[in-house]
Amino acid sequence: MAFLSIKNVRIAGIAAGVPENIVSNLDLKSGDGAISENYSPEAFVELTGVKERRVSEKLCTSDLCFAAAERLIADLGWAKNEIDAVIFVSQTADYALPATACILQDRLGLSKETYAADVTLGCSGWVYGLSYALSLAQGGYLKKVLLCCGDAKRRAPQQMDPLFGCAGTATAIEYAPEATGSYDFHFGADGSGFDAIIIPDSGSRNQVKPESFAMHEFEGKQMHSMQTHMKGMDVFSFGITAAPKSVKKLAEHFGFDYQSYDYFLFHQANMKMNNMIVKKLKLDPAKVPSEMYNFGNTSSASIPLLMVTQIRDQINGRKTKIIGCGFGVGLSWGTVAFEEAIQISELVEVKDSEENYGYKL
Amino acid sequence: MDINTFIDNFAGQFDDTDRSVFTAETKFREIDEWSSLIALSIIAMVDEEYDVTLKGEDVKGAETIQDLFNTVQSKKQ
Numbered sequence: 001m002a003f004l005s006i007k008n009v010r011i012a013g014i015a016a017g018v019p020e021n022i023v024s025n026l027d028l029k030s031g032d033g034a035i036s037e038n039y040s041p042e043a044f045v046e047l048t049g050v051k052e053r054r055v056s057e058k059l060c061t062s063d064l065c066f067a068a069a070e071r072l073i074a075d076l077g078w079a080k081n082e083i084d085a086v087i088f089v090s091q092t093a094d095y096a097l098p099a100t101a102c103i104l105q106d107r108l109g110l111s112k113e114t115y116a117a118d119v120t121l122g123c124s125g126w127v128y129g130l131s132y133a134l135s136l137a138q139g140g141y142l143k144k145v146l147l148c149c150g151d152a153k154r155r156a157p158q159q160m161d162p163l164f165g166c167a168g169t170a171t172a173i174e175y176a177p178e179a180t181g182s183y184d185f186h187f188g189a190d191g192s193g194f195d196a197i198i199i200p201d202s203g204s205r206n207q208v209k210p211e212s213f214a215m216h217e218f219e220g221k222q223m224h225s226m227q228t229h230m231k232g233m234d235v236f237s238f239g240i241t242a243a244p245k246s247v248k249k250l251a252e253h254f255g256f257d258y259q260s261y262d263y264f265l266f267h268q269a270n271m272k273m274n275n276m277i278v279k280k281l282k283l284d285p286a287k288v289p290s291e292m293y294n295f296g297n298t299s300s301a302s303i304p305l306l307m308v309t310q311i312r313d314q315i316n317g318r319k320t321k322i323i324g325c326g327f328g329v330g331l332s333w334g335t336v337a338f339e340e341a342i343q344i345s346e347l348v349e350v351k352d353s354e355e356n357y358g359y360k361l
Numbered sequence: 362m363d364i365n366t367f368i369d370n371f372a373g374q375f376d377d378t379d380r381s382v383f384t385a386e387t388k389f390r391e392i393d394e395w396s397s398l399i400a401l402s403i404i405a406m407v408d409e410e411y412d413v414t415l416k417g418e419d420v421k422g423a424e425t426i427q428d429l430f431n432t433v434q435s436k437k438q
Contacts, residue, residue, distance in 0.1 A: 036397070038396060038397060043398070047398050220397075231417050232397065232401070232417070233397075233400055233401065233404060233415075233416065233417030233420060233421075234416050234417045234418075236401050236404055236405075237404045237408065237414050237415055237416060237417075238414075240404075240405060240408055241408060241414050272398075272401060272405075276405050276408075280409070
């Protein structure tokens, strides 16, 4: 029973960075490799809800997280030498080795006495990452923790799947012995669905080889084995069952009425899936913001990005009851419920230029 | 589980195909309107009406509506 309740901590602030460059899915052509030949661009936009995305060929996830973290630290007025830990949650690390969190420690100008580690999770990553960060802070030893989550530029040259956009976020967590509330979590994993969303080659199971770049057809699209292969129907049936169940289990375990919450922030998978989840939980759609139209599916950045781009005016600095639920690749899922007054920074738009790129060998 | 109700529910996912086209023996992939989008609607319908989680393979492995009905029924037990 993967339930967790963490006290004496708070989320102090959240920021998000996206590439400045916007691309429209209406400019795609069916059968050109980006979308299945079974769809027109208009049908793709209608099904997924994704019209525009932020995309960069150069900015890595950590570059977007870095920009978000710099803004967040400045907005909160945190001193850099007070930050005790940085956790980087992503599936698009700068390098196969070393951990990107170590690079971020130096690039952000944090102390060498910093706890730094990477976590490899996707759509469920912010909820999982939050549990790591809050757990580290709750004892009062590490007082300020930076959680960086997102996905951007891929590991191999490819036409990016038009469902996905690039984003990197930063969440500031601090030890707060005076805090009265708690952060309550439910988690799950199902590795029997490991191949529902998978990059087949480049791990140690299937090492990179010249054939890894051979194109083949998968679910109506041409792709190579360093690209994400997604079994659409399996992911859909997983999402519409796992997410509502997780929210219900959390509410049942901790004995609260989930309908009393102000906002439900679901990972932005695709519109059809998310609408189904809302329907199954009988939620008021006004409490369930969506960013898919402008940003697409941004993996572990999706939930904090919702706070920055969709409900900033409503929640900035104001005590708000929030349920966040991430679900996807793994398969993996997690839900968190909390009440907090979070300082939300304005969206950071990062230019494609040399000064924004991180450490290069 | 009733096959006629299942066919009604199945047909309800289509916008442009007349209900009279659908029988237990209908090979649903041969219907012009069939698409991967409708496949998702069928998965959602089965989840909602029958509380059964279908996988992609279950849909791909079925040829007729009866086949899919049988799969849902066996998963329900």
